[in-house]
Amino acid sequence: MTCKVGVIGAGAWGTALAQSLASDGSDVLLWARESEVVAEINAQHRNSLFLPSAGLSPTIRATGDLAEMAGLSALLLVVPAQFLASIIALLPKGEHDLVLCAKGIEAGTGRLMSDVAAAAAPDAQLAVLSGPTFAHEVAAGLPTAVTLACAGGEAQWDRLAPLIVRHTLRPYYSDDVIGAEIGGAVKNVLAIACGVVEGLNLGQNARAALIARGYAEMLRFGIARGARAETLAGLCGLGDMVLTCNSTSSRNFSLGLAIGQGQSAAAALSGKNSVAEGAATAPVLAELAAREGIDMPIVQAVCRLLKGDAPAGTVVEDMLARPLRAEQEAST
Numbered sequence: 001m002t003c004k005v006g007v008i009g010a011g012a013w014g015t016a017l018a019q020s021l022a023s024d025g026s027d028v029l030l031w032a033r034e035s036e037v038v039a040e041i042n043a044q045h046r047n048s049l050f051l052p053s054a055g056l057s058p059t060i061r062a063t064g065d066l067a068e069m070a071g072l073s074a075l076l077l078v079v080p081a082q083f084l085a086s087i088i089a090l091l092p093k094g095e096h097d098l099v100l101c102a103k104g105i106e107a108g109t110g111r112l113m114s115d116v117a118a119a120a121a122p123d124a125q126l127a128v129l130s131g132p133t134f135a136h137e138v139a140a141g142l143p144t145a146v147t148l149a150c151a152g153g154e155a156q157w158d159r160l161a162p163l164i165v166r167h168t169l170r171p172y173y174s175d176d177v178i179g180a181e182i183g184g185a186v187k188n189v190l191a192i193a194c195g196v197v198e199g200l201n202l203g204q205n206a207r208a209a210l211i212a213r214g215y216a217e218m219l220r221f222g223i224a225r226g227a228r229a230e231t232l233a234g235l236c237g238l239g240d241m242v243l244t245c246n247s248t249s250s251r252n253f254s255l256g257l258a259i260g261q262g263q264s265a266a267a268a269l270s271g272k273n274s275v276a277e278g279a280a281t282a283p284v285l286a287e288l289a290a291r292e293g294i295d296m297p298i299v300q301a302v303c304r305l306l307k308g309d310a311p312a313g314t315v316v317e318d319m320l321a322r323p324l325r326a327e328q329e330a331s332t
C-alpha cells in the first residue's frame, strides 16, 4: 500500500496517532527526533521512551529524515508547541495538508500554531486536530472523537477526513481553526489549576467551580481572538477540559497536583521526557490576556504558582477574596 500520511513527532501523541492510522493496515511514516526511538519502532514495533504501553503495527515505519516526508498528501505535526517553528522550517516545501496537533501558544511571540505554520509553510493547507484524546487510549483502539478544523473548509475536509478516520477515531468537521487551537491551548493551563485544587484537597465542589469559571475564561479569550463559542463548547474545548481537568493521566493535571502538594514547579518538571504544555503556555497566555484587557484570573493564578511567587494556599486565598461579580458577564 502506498503511504499517504506522515506523522512528525514520535512522542506519546504522534506515536498513538500513527498507530491509529495504521490500525486498518495503512502504511504510515513516523518521524522521530531520537535515533533510538527510530531504531526501536522499526525493529521491535514499540516506543518504550514515550508510549511504553502500546504495541505498534509493523506498517508504521520510523525515520529520522524529514526529507522522506516529501510527496506525502498529509503531514500530522505532533511536536510540542514550542518546537513547531524549528521543525516546520526543516520540512520539504509543498502544497500538502499540514494538520496541527500540538496544544499550545508559542512563548515569546504569542503566536498560535496556525500563525507559526502559516509563516513557515505559506503554500501548505492548514488544519487543526484537537479534542479529548489521551494517547494511550487512542493507541489501544478505544473510541475517541476529535475536532478536525479545516482552514480550507469542506473541500479540505473531504480530502483529509478519509485519511484520518478509523473505526475508533472519529473526526468532526469544523472550519473554526482558531477556536480549535485556543480550546486545546487554554485547557492545558486550566488542567494545571484543577490539579492544584486536588493537591490541596479542596474538594469536588471547588474543582467543578474551577472548570466552569475556567471555561468562562476560555470563552472570553477565544471570542476576543475570533473563535466561535460553539467550537469551544465542543470536543476541542469543553470536551477536552472534562477529560484533562479530572484525571491524573493528564501531565498538566499531574503537574498541578504536585504543586498543590507542595513541590515547586521546577522540581515537578525536572528530569521528565514528557511535556506539560500548560507550563509554557500559561505565561504567554496571561501576557496576551493582560495586553488585550481580558480577565483571566485562573490563568494568572497558575502563572504565579509556576513562577513560585506564593504558596498554593496563599494563591487560593487571594482567589477567594476577589470581589463578587455577575456570572453571566463571564462570557460577554
Ligand SMILES: NC(=O)C1=CN([C@@H]2O[C@H](COP(=O)(O)OP(=O)(O)OC[C@H]3O[C@@H](n4cnc5c(N)ncnc54)[C@H](O)[C@@H]3O)[C@@H](O)[C@H]2O)C=CC1
Pocket: 009, 010, 011, 012, 013, 014, 015, 032, 033, 034, 050, 078, 079, 080, 081, 083, 087, 101, 102, 103, 104, 133, 134, 135, 136, 273, 274, 275, 276, 277
Ligand atoms: N500525550 C497526549 O495524550 C496528547 C498530547 N497532545 C499534544 O501533542 C503534543 C506532543 O505531545 P506528546 O506527543 O505527548 O509529547 P511527549 O511528552 O510524549 O514527548 C515529548 C516530545 O517532545 C519532543 N522534543 C523534545 N525536545 C525537542 C526538540 N528540541 N525539538 C523537537 N521536538 C522535541 C520529543 O521528541 C517528543 O516527541 C503536545 O502539544 C501535546 O499537548 C495532544 C493530545 C493528546
Ligand SMILES: O=C(CO)COP(=O)(O)O
Pocket: 103, 131, 132, 133, 134, 135, 188, 191, 240, 243, 244, 249, 250, 251, 252, 253, 275, 276, 277
Ligand atoms: O491533551 C491531552 C488529552 O486531550 C493530554 O493532556 P496532557 O498533555 O495534560 O497529558
